[in-house]
Amino acid sequence: MTEKNLINRTVKPGADYVRRNSGILIGLLVMVIIVSLISDNFLKTSNILNVFRQISTNAFLAFGMTFVILTGGIDLSVGSVLAFSGVFTAYALANWQLPLWVVIGVALFLSVAVGIFNGAVSAITGIAPFVVTLSTQTIFQGVAKLISNGMPIRVTEQTLVQIGTGYVGPIALPIIYTIAIMFICFLLLNKTKFGRNVYAIGGNRMAAKFAGIKMIRTEVIVYAISGFLSGAAGIVLAGRLSAGSPNTGDGYELDAIAAVVLGGASFTGGVGTIGGTLLGVIVIGVLNNGLNMLNVSSFWQYVAKGIVIFLAVLADVIRKKNQEKKKIKIQLEKKG
């Protein structure tokens, strides 16, 4: 093999995306077909745009979670940080005479700080991220309730409401944020040294360390990204609901984790893509929307969602096992 044909053996990115995510794509397609057969409204443009607007919150969290899970970690604090940031923003606007951008800046800063804490503590002390973020989750759930006294705080600031509810043409602003964030996350993961390092740390910690990768810095940045996106989601959601409520965000971390895993990420790290996570987010969104359209009670929706997640991951595991069986045999020898 010459140098040249070693390099030129590339795959078209589009085809590669479909091949990688074939399982979840088929699942999504089946779901869309079933729901659209039963409900006429499902495939209407307005409903589709509605679905995308609804999933934007989970998309924010899941994109951040993708970084974390890629390093082999987990961030349970995303829902609490979301609630905290929304409540903080609403409270600050109502009680302190500060310009909106200062309030948003501080809310994001604090959310990033929580992420930095999560990352630094787990990277430096070696405490499992599960435990560290479980603590911050509980702490900030409490802080959000303390700030708001357990009650939602109304948002009257119209600019913030606009941020959450505005449209560009027929497209809701949160959809545009989601696309922008997805694009940035994609670039970060695939086109920067930091992104390569994230994959290496999750794939083999020792190898990453011995390759001179800055472990602590990388992990801190990863959790900071997750914190930032959680905080941002909280602000947008506060705008959309015209309120900062300490109870939104309960269980959101589980939807985010489910989306990442549905998207093909490995819980042990090193495997996963932003594109896959997007599909995971869409599957959960379509499932919620579809079950609503079919008038399934919300209690049954939980059961259905759980079953779908389980089946999807099971199918993925089986598919990967089959792939592994076709073990590649490569001859080293050819030349001297």
Add this chain to the structure above:
Amino acid sequence: MAVVLLEAKGVSKSFPGVKALDKVDLVIHEGEVHGLIGENGAGKSTIIKILAGVYTPDEGSITFQGENLGAGNIENMLNRGISIIYQELCLVPYLKVYENIMLGNEPCKRGIYSAKEAKRRAAQIVEKIGIDLPLEAETGKLDIAVQQMVEIAKALSRNSKLIIMDEPTSSLTNREVEKLYKIIENLKKQNISVLFVSHKLEEIQEICDRITVFRDGQFIETRDTKGLSRDEMVYSMVGREITNYYTTTHVPTKEKILEVRNLGKKGMLRNVSFELYKGEVLGFAGLIGAGRSEMAQILFGLYTSDEGEILVNGKKRVFHNPSEAVNAGIAMVPENRKEQGIIPQMGVGYNITLSVLKQFIKYARVNKNREKSIIDKYFTSLRIKASSSEQIISNLSGGNQQKAIFGRWLATNPQILILDEPTRGIDIGAKTEIYSIIDELAKQGVAIIMISSELPEVMNTSDRIVVMKHGTVSATLNKEDFSQEKIMHNSL
């Protein structure tokens, strides 16, 4: 006159309870291949990790190219030109080969990573050292030997002045070892130095210009390899003479205990037949990937065969899982002690009794005396060196860990004992002990399957040798026909 590249003086390092290095010296010249030998626990790994920037020494100085090397910073060492090929492969399994080669050294233009450039550079390196690697393949799916080559290419991606190789040949076949030698020769010509750490003294003799010997964390000597005999090296390493590496006092019987007929499994094994007698040591030779471990794993119930039959004591058996195999009197000491053998954070005693818990635990009642007697029996008979049966097994030397795994399986009273590379990563002193244990077991009538990639070892311990190639048996040799040439000829 040789130019000094690296000079370590009076380097010490202690860990809780052990002085791993005690004022050792190490001088490496430019463009030389320097061997570092010593038994396990001699301090080789510690000095390597210091040079890698993983550990900071407690005292002593290290200069590199005339300047103080600094310590405790992995990135700094890589930038200064010291790369390491670790014994345990340090690759990211999900990344492509070229991505692993460029790991931590990714080419970036204005902060933007360029996959194309990474591929181009990786291809250049691979070209330069004359090995053929599938750059686009997912690394984890490749053979261990190929992965080892990736590891070498990775070390070379850094423009290193000194490349440290820690047991680089432990998973390579003879042919690949030849290739590695060529790469090393090539490096020498480019005035790159190699620190070659190995247990295999034949290798040291063949490629090293000078050697340094450590023993128990202390510096013993540095000398030219030329004119140095194997026995002198051993003497220097262990501080005493070892005359008999191998003991063969057992005599195989004619009583057939195992017969394997046309055993096959798709993609792994086809048409494998052999017989095994009581008190016999049956060696299995061949290249890595020839199907020896797979054959053993089928016998032990880790995989179920598609075709053929296994007869134990003349009775046809199919094992669906290891526990059925154990019940039929089969035991296996696996190839990979760390991953398949020990429970690292538990005590030696716990590790020994793992397979025989039902001998002393009934419901919720533990018979402590019975447990202790089992542990004591194997502590004594296998001469396991540990402070107590409670000592955490991962703090023991490789040889003693392996003995504990032997103990675990002997406790099941096996009729057939499968040993897959039983002396891998074990120092010479412990190796000879393992050989005498094998001989002793055969004498007691245990039938032993001995898989080994070290030809002298498999030839000296076995009564017959089955050579495998491409998943099938290519020859069965009787003792009088043993020769390296014959085995290699049938392996390739």
